[in-house]
Every structure is written in C-alpha cells, then in structure tokens.
Amino acid sequence: xxxxxxxxxxxxxxxxxxxxxxxxxxxxxxxxxxxxxxxxxxxxxxxxxxxxxxxxxxxxxxxxxxxxxxxxxxxxxxxxxxxxxxxxxxxxxxxxxxxxxxxxxxxxxxxxxxxxxxxxxxxxxxxxxxxxxxxxxxxxxxxxxxxxxxxxxxxxxxxxxxxxxxxxxx
Ligand SMILES: CC(C)(COP(=O)(O)OP(=O)(O)OC[C@H]1O[C@@H](n2cnc3c(N)ncnc32)[C@H](O)[C@@H]1OP(=O)(O)O)[C@@H](O)C(=O)NCCC(=O)NCCS
Numbered sequence: 667x668x669x670x671x672x673x674x675x676x677x678x679x680x681x682x683x684x685x686x687x688x689x690x691x692x693x694x695x696x697x698x699x700x701x702x703x704x705x706x707x708x709x710x711x712x713x714x715x716x717x718x719x720x721x722x723x724x725x726x727x728x729x730x731x732x733x734x735x736x737x738x739x740x741x742x743x744x745x746x747x748x749x750x751x752x753x754x755x756x757x758x759x760x761x762x763x764x765x766x767x768x769x770x771x772x773x774x775x776x777x778x779x780x781x782x783x784x785x786x787x788x789x790x791x792x793x794x795x796x797x798x799x800x801x802x803x804x805x806x807x808x809x810x811x812x813x814x815x816x817x818x819x820x821x822x823x824x825x826x827x828x829x830x831x832x833x834x835x836x
Contacts, residue, residue: 671720672756674763677707677727681716684724685746692746694784703729706743713740715764717747717756725751728760732773739827740768742778745790757790762797766831775827776800779807781819791824798829 677685682704689695689703698706706714706729717726725748730740747757765776776795780787795802807823810816 672725673718674760675716675718677711677714677716679704679708681724682707685727688724688727688746688748689744691749694781695744695746713768715760717760719751726756726760728764730764738772739775739777740764740773742776745787758793761794765798765829769831774829775825776829777823777825779821779823782822795826798826798831800826800829802826
C-alpha cells in the first residue's frame with residue numbers, strides 16, 4: 667500500500683467504533699470498551715491522531731493524554747497500525763506528527779509503557795526518541811506481582827525528553 671495515500675488527522679468521535687475494531691485486531695494490545703474508545707476520540711482528541719486510507723478507513727491510531735499533574739508530557743496509551751499497513755513508518759510518522767502538534771502547547775516529554783519483548787513497539791519508540799534527540803529513562807511502572815497479581819507482564823515506563831522537534835525521516 668502506498669504510504670502517500672494516508673491522511674493523518676485529529677480523531678473525531680465518529681472514529682471511536684473503528685478504533686475499537688482496529689485495536690481488537692492489533693494483538694497484543696488490550697482491547698478497551700467501545701465507550702472508552704469513543705472517549706479517546708472525543709475528550710482526548712487533542713492528544714490523539716488517526717491515520718486514514720484513501721477509502722476513509724481508520725488504519726492507524728495513537729491514543730494518549732496529558733497526565734493532569736504533568737501537562738508538559740504526552741502519555742502514549744496505545745499505538746495501532748493495521749497489519750496491511752505496517753512497515754511503512756506509519757507508526758513513526760503518526761507519533762512525530764502528534765509531537766509536532768503538541769509542542770506549541772508546551773509538551774516536551776513523551777511517556778509510554780512497553781511490555782518487555784514487544785520488539786516492534788520498542789523499535790518504534792527508539793526511532794522516534796532518537797529523531798527527537800530525547801534522552802530516555804526507563805523504570806517499572808506496573809509490576810507483574812504488585813499490580814497485576816501475576817497475571818500480566820511488567821509494564822516498563824519509558825520517559826523521553828525534553829525533545830527537539832525533527833522532521834520524519836521518510
Ligand atoms: C508497533 C506498530 C504500531 C508498528 O507500526 P509500523 O507502522 O509498522 O511501525 P514503523 O513502520 O513506524 O516502524 C518503526 C520502526 O520499528 C521497526 N519495526 C516495526 N515492526 C517491527 C517488528 N515487528 N520487529 C522489529 N522491528 C519492527 C521498523 O523497522 C522501524 O525501524 P526502522 O526505522 O529502523 O526501519 C505495529 O506493529 C502494531 O500495530 N503492532 C500491534 C500493536 C502494538 O504492539 N502496538 C505497540 C504497543 S502500544
């Protein structure tokens with residue numbers, strides 16, 4: 667699929683159901699309720715981004731928010747790219763575009779959690795942090811034993827910044 671045909675734009679409430687279906691087919695992401703995805707596309711639209719193909723289908727999405735006590739930070743909740751559209755730096759382009767949109771309102775840091783072993787996610791964020799010349803700190807945010815009752819792998823927190831704006835490398 668030609669990457670030029672993707673439109674990157676702010677989410678709209680009517681994207682919520684499509685986001686729900688996209689996340690559902692993007693293992694290993696945890697699916698959320700449709701209602702939660704509707705909130706991502708409405709209350710949290712300022713800190714999200716959708717990638718839409720030529721047919722108007724939502725094929726990529728980043729959901730996020732600014733933690734109330736840290737307005738200089740974008741916390742990236744989920745990144746999803748439809749399997750048909752992977753490997754075209756769409757994930758990278760969405761995150762850089764979102765960062766560019768939020769820098770003027772004071773966002774200088776990106777945080778996310780990654781489950782150890784999710785190589786695609788680790789590589790995606792490593793490339794974006796490098797493109798932004800952002801130093802990175804790593805710590806355990808939610809631990810398997812303390813927070814997940816042994817039912818889920820640790821969630822590692824990556825905090826990167828302050829960043830410098832850069833253009834996508836493709
Ligand atoms: C992770 C995901 C969003 C990446 O989307 P994408 O558009 O294919 O990613 P990009 O093309 O921007 O790739 C960014 C970098 O990661 C690398 N990468 C992507 N998928 C990879 C994989 N499966 N294994 C190793 N490296 C991978 C790319 O090669 C690229 O590095 P490069 O610039 O050195 O070539 C997508 O695979 C996905 O939706 N996965 C399922 C859900 C998920 O795990 N989300 C992330 C957790 S929130």
